[in-house]
Amino acid sequence: MTDVRAPESDPFDPAAERDDPPRPGPGSPGGGAFGLADWLKWAWRQLTSMRIALILLFLLAVGTVPGSILPQQGADPAAVQQYYVSHPGLAPWLNRLGLFNVFAAPWFAAIYLLLFASLIGCVVPRTFRLAGSTRSLPPRAPRNLSRLPRSAEYVTTLPPAAAAAVAAKVLSGHGFRLRRPAAGEDAGATGETGPGNGHWVSAEKGYLREAGNLLFHLALLGLLVSVALGGLFGYKADRLLVQGQTFADTTSALDEFHPGRFVTGADLARFTMTLNQFTASYISTGQQRGQPSAFDARVTYTEQPGGPARTGHLAVNRPLSVDGAKVYLIGHGYAPVFKVTDARGQVVYDQATPFVAGATGNFLSEGVVKVPDAQPDQLGFTGVFVPTAANVGGTLESVFPAADNPVVSLIGYAGNLGENAGPAQSVYELDTAGMKRLTASPQALAPGQSLKLPGDRGTITFTGYVPWVSLAITHDPGQLPALICGMAALGGLLLSFMVRRRRVFVRARASQPGAGENGTTVQVGGLARTDASGSFEAEFAALAAELKSAHEQAAPGEPAVSPQPEGE
């Protein structure tokens, strides 16, 4: 978006000024009717103006703000529900504005697409113009080079034609694009009088500046396309995996699945993954005591159904690439294993139950056990898992995140879980509305201990615990293009900041009579477009010195180069 072009008069782009038509606007006087075509042209010109592009970019940034302030349907639907409950008047209006799903809202797409169109409308004509400017030659050398911002003058014994040839060689050696007088352009043809007036060299350098600018715009466009690619063809999914469990990457095995617009469950990578072992290490001494030092999840996976089993490691920020998807380790916790026997003596529940760590630290984790098929009544338990339990003033607290002294504290309920009808419930919440609390106070159990439920309702046994990990499975086809485009944008920006478009002219004239028989006055002039750093001054001085010494070297004995100008 950075427009490094000089805003007004631009000596490097005379064509643009010459042909500049007056900008028509709705209010422009004269010209009669302002038709539909004119309106469209006006709208297009407005859209592709830098001001509008910047406003759109700003709007895009502002548009993402509600996405981070308000709960989003895609990221946390439960929080949106909660918002409806707590703000019953406001929430429907926010929903109408799409503020609970900002990135899918029509107005967000409108900003996005307009910015897109604006960038295209800016870049395409610019590309044509750059292509044109790389084909066109530098302008002819001005007559009086001493009027230029930088100039130098010296005398050489070389004849003017040879001096110009030497200068051309030096300048082309520095990567300048050259223009020499054409055959008919020699003295007289251009109205310049005097012997040898036609011996000049015009040199230009720094086309990379505009190229860098273009690269920046193109890369920005590419960045938008990449993000769109990711949104349309990518997906993100979450899965909680208990140690020892296997899951196949299919919709029904995922806890959360956020597909892009063109993605269905059939597009998921078809891998299976088993969590063999998860270890979390913690610092056990000093100030950092209890801080995690390392996580390691050892997994076995197959990339295709029936494919060979491979082993791999997952750690935080060290994802595993499987069949085009990336699997990240994003969380972990403890899953105490419970075995529940009902009143009839049947084992109605025997499984590891993931508990989630609360905010209190040291992995004090909460969870729920639901036993819907226990007889005679459904059973439910709310529990707290304490990895390293210590009795602090009569209450159980966790003093270390590793499971050094695990204890589970349970409150039992019997009655109706509310699950035989109605909406799906969270597995981490127990609706106790239709249930009777079985014990007045929480019952603490160590591994292997059982709790007999009052009223002969059966027993619950805390048989042990296993760790679980939560995995994020992402596929973003726009990730690599976005990285490349981001780097290209940076490169383009650097080029357009660091490269200056600059011109150097050399004119060799036979010196005024009396100055010497073979004397030739060499005038060197230069100008740079933007030269904030002032480095062109140094570059010009070095060039002028080099030209002078080249002329001096060529001057004695035989001329180093042919006195004839090299063919154009």
Add this chain to the structure above:
Amino acid sequence: MLRALPVRTRRRTAVLAAAVLAGVLVVVLVTAWPGGGSGNTTTVDGNPSAVLYTAGHRPLAPGFTGTTLTGSQLSSSSYRGHVVVLNFWGSWCVPCREEATTLAAVAGRYRPAGVSFLGVDVRDTTASAQAFVNQFHVGYPSVGDASSVITADFSDVVPIAGTPTTLVIDRTGHIAGAVFGTVTYSDLTAILAKVTAKGG
């Protein structure tokens, strides 16, 4: 960003503008277009979650083997030549509880017609699943699919988003009908009437 253009490029700009606007329009239309909509299925009673696959477009059901809740081995190949109702369920799944009695009723009604019912118990444990089976008096076997591997194989041919999903497989092992979500007695019997009919 774009300074007023030379006259000679104005027409080109207009053409470009039209092209870009057309492109944007196409993108908007494509993204706004409702997905899905294949011509291979017809709905049962206009209910889009209960479908019949038209003859010739029935996907071949993937074969599978597994362990039943009672510990015996089961292979899908032993069902060849029978119409099979394959129900993906889990004891943790609330709508599966709602449809359990319906399934039991339809299974009883179609047993004389030679229709076999088979459960695929997804993301479950044997203890909980067996308690469910006892609770709802499920009279047909279920294969354990704790890892969802069987479900994933089926998801390659029919869009199984989760449980419950019920597939009706014809005598040749092709998927002839499907109910995505809770089955109703009328939908499932309508599908079975078609599939068990002569030549179905």
